[in-house]
Amino acid sequence: MFNLERWQEIFDTISKNKLRTFLTSLSVASGIFILVILLGVSSGIANGVREQFSNDATNRIQITTRTTTKEYKGLNPGRRLQMTNADYESLNNKYEDQIEYKTSLYSNWGGQVNYKDKQGRYRIEGVYADQQFIENATLAYGRFIAESDIAESRKVAIIGYQMKEDLFPDTDPIGEIILVNNNINFTVVGVYTDPGGTREESRLFIPVTTAQKVFNQGQNINRIAYTVNMGKDFDETAILGAQMAASIEQDLRTRFVVAPDDRVAIRVSDSLEQAKPYFDLIDTIKAVFWFIGLGTIIAGVVGVGNIMLIVVKERTKEIGIRKALGALPSEIIMMIIQESIFITSTAGLIGLFLGVGLLEIAAPYIQNDFINNPTVDFTTSITTVIILVIAGAIAGFIPARRAANIKPIEALRDE
Amino acid sequence: MIEITDLHKSYKTGNTSLHVLKGIDFSVKEGELVSIMGSSGSGKSTFLNILGMLDEADSGSYNLDNTPIKNLNEKIAAQYRNKFLGFIFQSFNLISYKNALDNVALPLYYQKVSRKERDEKAMHYLEKVGLADWADHLPNQLSGGQKQRVAIARALASDPKVLLADEPTGALDTKTSCEVMELIQGINEEGRTILVVTHEPDIAQMTKRIVNLKDGRIIDDTLVNQIKASAYV
Numbered sequence: 001m002f003n004l005e006r007w008q009e010i011f012d013t014i015s016k017n018k019l020r021t022f023l024t025s026l027s028v029a030s031g032i033f034i035l036v037i038l039l040g041v042s043s044g045i046a047n048g049v050r051e052q053f054s055n056d057a058t059n060r061i062q063i064t065t066r067t068t069t070k071e072y073k074g075l076n077p078g079r080r081l082q083m084t085n086a087d088y089e090s091l092n093n094k095y096e097d098q099i100e101y102k103t104s105l106y107s108n109w110g111g112q113v114n115y116k117d118k119q120g121r122y123r124i125e126g127v128y129a130d131q132q133f134i135e136n137a138t139l140a141y142g143r144f145i146a147e148s149d150i151a152e153s154r155k156v157a158i159i160g161y162q163m164k165e166d167l168f169p170d171t172d173p174i175g176e177i178i179l180v181n182n183n184i185n186f187t188v189v190g191v192y193t194d195p196g197g198t199r200e201e202s203r204l205f206i207p208v209t210t211a212q213k214v215f216n217q218g219q220n221i222n223r224i225a226y227t228v229n230m231g232k233d234f235d236e237t238a239i240l241g242a243q244m245a246a247s248i249e250q251d252l253r254t255r256f257v258v259a260p261d262d263r264v265a266i267r268v269s270d271s272l273e274q275a276k277p278y279f280d281l282i283d284t285i286k287a288v289f290w291f292i293g294l295g296t297i298i299a300g301v302v303g304v305g306n307i308m309l310i311v312v313k314e315r316t317k318e319i320g321i322r323k324a325l326g327a328l329p330s331e332i333i334m335m336i337i338q339e340s341i342f343i344t345s346t347a348g349l350i351g352l353f354l355g356v357g358l359l360e361i362a363a364p365y366i367q368n369d370f371i372n373n374p375t376v377d378f379t380t381s382i383t384t385v386i387i388l389v390i391a392g393a394i395a396g397f398i399p400a401r402r403a404a405n406i407k408p409i410e411a412l413r414d415e
Numbered sequence: 416m417i418e419i420t421d422l423h424k425s426y427k428t429g430n431t432s433l434h435v436l437k438g439i440d441f442s443v444k445e446g447e448l449v450s451i452m453g454s455s456g457s458g459k460s461t462f463l464n465i466l467g468m469l470d471e472a473d474s475g476s477y478n479l480d481n482t483p484i485k486n487l488n489e490k491i492a493a494q495y496r497n498k499f500l501g502f503i504f505q506s507f508n509l510i511s512y513k514n515a516l517d518n519v520a521l522p523l524y525y526q527k528v529s530r531k532e533r534d535e536k537a538m539h540y541l542e543k544v545g546l547a548d549w550a551d552h553l554p555n556q557l558s559g560g561q562k563q564r565v566a567i568a569r570a571l572a573s574d575p576k577v578l579l580a581d582e583p584t585g586a587l588d589t590k591t592s593c594e595v596m597e598l599i600q601g602i603n604e605e606g607r608t609i610l611v612v613t614h615e616p617d618i619a620q621m622t623k624r625i626v627n628l629k630d631g632r633i634i635d636d637t638l639v640n641q642i643k644a645s646a647y648v
Contacts, residue, residue, distance in 0.1 A: 005524060016512040321508045324469065326497020326525040326573070329489045404489075409469040412508060 006331075010339045017311075024307045025347030031300035032348045032384060035293030036355025036376050042289045044366070044374025046282045049275075051195075051372050059100070059237055060134055060271040061245050063091075063224040065252070072259035081256045081265055084219040091224065091248060098229055098244050101130035105223040106211040113204065114179040115167040122163055123203040124180065126211020134225050135194060140164075142174045142190030145207050153209040158190035160201035184214050228272070238272045245270040294387075301344065301391040308340050308399035312406075319403050320411020329404040336403050340396025341389055348388035352381060416577060416608050417443040417466070422475035424461055435461045436472070437631035443577075443610065448603040448641070450611045450619040453628035460581070462628065463612050467500055467579050468492045480576045497525050501570030505582035507562040509554040515541060515565045516550040522573035540568035544598060560591035567598060571607075578602070578609040584618055596621045597644035617642075 014021050065081035088104040104127075111124035125131070132144045140161055149156050157178065164173050173188045180186055186206065194200040212218060228244060231237040249268040252258070258265045312319070319332055356376055363374055424436040435458045443449055453459040464470035465477065468487060477484040479499055487495070501522075502508075509518045519537035528536070541547050544564040546557075554562055563583060570578050580599065584592035596618060603609050603623075611622055619625045620642045627635035 005530065009524075012512060317508070318510050321510060322521070322525075323493060324467070324496060324502050324508075325522045325569070326493050328493045328525070331525070407469075409464050412469075412504065 006335060006338060009335060010342055013311075013315075013339065014343070020307065020311075021343060024304055024343055025350070027303040028297070028300040028344050028347035028388075029351035029354070031293075031296040032351030032388065033355045033358075034296045035290075035384060036352055036381075037358065038289035038293045039286075039380055040355065040359040040374040040376045041371065042282070042286045043376065043380075044363075044371040045285055047372040047374070048368070048370040049278045049282055052278075052370075059228045059230060059241055061226045061228060061241060061248070062267075062269045062271070063226075063248060063252070064222065064267045064269075065256070066264055066267070068256075068258055068262055068265040070259040070262040070265075072262070073257055075257055081258070083221050083224065083252075085221065086219065087252075087255065088221060088224055091251070094251070095226070095244060095248070098240060100227040100229045101133045102226050103128035103131045103134060103224070104208055104221040105131070105225065106208055106215065106217055106221050107223065108211070108215055111204075112181050113163070113167070114182070115176065118167045120163070120166050120202075122160075124211065125203055125205050126208035126215075127205050128208055131205060131225070132192070134227055135200070136196075137192040137194045140191045140193050141172070142188070144190055144192070145205060149207040150209050153207060153213050155184065155186045155210055155214075156189045156206065157186040158192055158205040159188055160203050161191060161193045162198050162201040163204060164191045180214075238276050241270050241272040245273070297387065297391060300347075301395045304340055304344055304392065305395035305398060308336060308396055309402070311339075312336060312399045312403040315403075316406055316411045319406050320408045323406065323408040324412065332404045332406075333400040336400035337393055337396035340399070341392035344392030344395060345385070345388050348385065352384060356381070416445045416447075416480060417441070418476070418478040420476050422462075422465065422477065423473045424458075424465060424470070425473060435631050436465075439475070439631075439633055441626070441633065441636075443608060445608055446603070446606045447624060448600070448609045448611070448622045449624045449626060450613055450622040451626045451628060452613060452616070452619050454614065456630075457628040458631040459612050459628045463579060463581055463610070466577075466610065467502060468496050493525075497522060497573060499576045501573060501575035501578045503563070503566050503570050503578060503580035503583045505585040507554070507559075507566045507586075509562055509565060509569075511554055514551045514553055515546060515557065515568075518554070518565055519569045519572050522569060526573060537568070537572055540571050541565070543571070544568045558591075559587050560594055563587060563591075563595050564598060567595070567602070571602065576608065578607060580609065580611045582613055583611060584613070584615065592618065593644045600641070600644055 063083075065083050068075070068077050068079045068081065071077050083104075085104065092099065092102060106126040108124040110121050113120055113122050127145065128150060129145045129147060131137070132139070142158070144158055145156070148154070157180075159167075159173060159178075167173070167178070168176065173191060176188050177185050178188060192201070192205075208221065212220065228237060228241040231240050245268045249266060252266050252268070253260060256266070319327075322332065359374055359376065366374065419439060419441040422436055422439040422441075423434075425432050425434040427433075439462065451459050451462065461470065465472050468484060471487055479495075482495070482499075484495065510521070513521070516534060516537050519540055520533040523533040523536060538547065538550060541550055544567055546561060546564055546568070549557060549561060549565075554565070557565065583599065584595055587595060599609060599611070600621060611618070613619055620639060621644050622639070623641050624636070624638050626633055
């Protein structure tokens with residue numbers, strides 16, 4: 001393989017047949033080129049979908065209760081179901097082992113917020129500290145809600161980046177006092193950003209205990225959100241999440257005496273379940289693209305094999321001469337296989353670089369909701385290179401065997 | 416150098432078997448220049464192929480430089496050919512995309528001789544056949560006589576025990592034929608054993624011994640007074 005002399009021989013023969021070598025290379029190069037583009041696009045789609053679902057933690061379970069719509073066990077429909085701190089605590093205790101982050105929420109959907117002469121309407125959410133991770137929020141300035149804020153029901157607020165833009169265009173909001181619903185003062189202690197964008201950044205978070213107090217809610221909460229501990233892989237996490245969601249739903253139906261088929265009254269949504277079909281789709285797309293790509297490469301490799309057969313046929317006499325001069329069969333075999341590997345690998349690498357290059361150049365222009373950062377990673381590149389070398393060896397093997405079986409006397413008679 | 420006893424060879428084509436060599440006893444001593452003559456179908460090509468280990472006999476024994484040549488597989492045959500034999504063909508059989516020097520060096524490549532040494536040796540033999548100035552010419556830039564001289568240099572390059580020439584002048588005109596034969600005679604003078612297959616009597620007269628084949632048997636084996644090719648030129 002690293003025999004310099006043999007490489008010399010191979011370069012000699014290749015340079016004698018430039019056009020043929022070029023055409024052969026073209027089929028392999030385009031095969032790899034197409035594979036790389038397909039893999040790039042599929043990884044772009046995967047990234048795009050992942051981005052779509054990264055607004056919130058993907059392993060999130062959210063629990064809301066509304067009003068019953070069905071009569072059940074003598075209870076009339078239209079009953080309002082109100083969760084309280086006690087419900088939250090009992091769920092926490094029951095599912096302690098499976099829960100990663102947890103919060104109960106009391107939300108006020110349209111709160112009036114004033115700062116000096118500026119004002120706006122924003123969603124006010126009373127939350128626990130874990131909300132930051134459940135929402136995938138990142139702190140831009142200051143801090144998030146602390147345990148002591150909750151314990152002491154402090155009037156502190158963490159505002160979304162959009163609110164900061166609206167109310168504090170030029171000033172540092174940390175430490176400033178904002179007026180909520182025209183009667184309560186809150187101190188801004190932090191600003192967060194959220195991958196969900198403007199809509200999700202138009203909220204302010206306050207301690208849930210404070211929210212219950214200022215809105216006169218006592219122990220009432222209107223939502224609970226959890227994230228599930230990640231399992232070994234996506235599928236396992238999805239299964240755990242689904243089981244936990246179903247179990248929680250069952251608990252609440254028993255607790256509030258709700259008909260099993262009343263889908264409106266209690267909703268336990270599992271974001272993993274929502275995301276699963278999309279991730280399944282990505283896997284399918286990836287498999288299909290690999291399939292198409294490999295098919296293209298096989299076509300290219302068969303091309304190389306064909307050409308090598310022609311090469312052997314054309315060089316029958318030369319191979320006969322070589323054998324008459326003392327070439328061993330193994331040397332003839334290696335000569336043909338090495339030439340084949342050389343052509344496939346070189347052409348393949350050119351295809352690989354062109355493909356990666358095109359993806360690099362074109363990536364910014366095909367950025368949209370479903371495709372994001374379409375690139376081919378290093379592992380994939382190495383895999384394709386290995387595939388190429390193997391493919392080259394396979395493509396060369398049959399022609400090489402044929403070459404080795406050439407009888408010198410017959411070859412020398414061949415004019 | 417060559418000891419052959421009771422050599423038989425037949426070719427099967429379908430149900431019929433063609434008995435080509437019907438018991439040949441033949442020996443060559445070191446330094447001989449022997450021509451093998453015969454009309455087409457006499458079996459002389461088959462005989463040469465067996466001598467050249469390009470084909471194997473059905474029965475009989477063949478010793479070359481005290482080495483029994485039998486049970487050849489491809490690999491051993493290739494090694495023996497490389498070690499013992501130099502071939503000169505009627506149609507030269509140079510590799511078209513290699514220049515004269517590389518063609519001459521090729522047997523040495525298969526002996527795993529380093530490139531530098533290979534090129535030196537090849538150049539030496541090209542000088543010997545008077546083509547040193549043509550070392551970097553491709554075969555199609557050479558005349559027929561020059562090609563055959565390159566082929567002779569190549570046959571000599573591996574320093575073989577025996578040179579086998581199959582109709583070496585068959586594709587050449589009279590004058591060039593004489594030049595090639597002169598070269599062959601010169602090499603023989605240096606002590607190398609050479610076998611020439613030919614159907615031209617005047618070429619045969621330039622060797623030291625003529626063996627006549629007919630219908631797969633040697634019918635005549637005589638020493639002759641060698642005519643120097645230089646006398647013709």
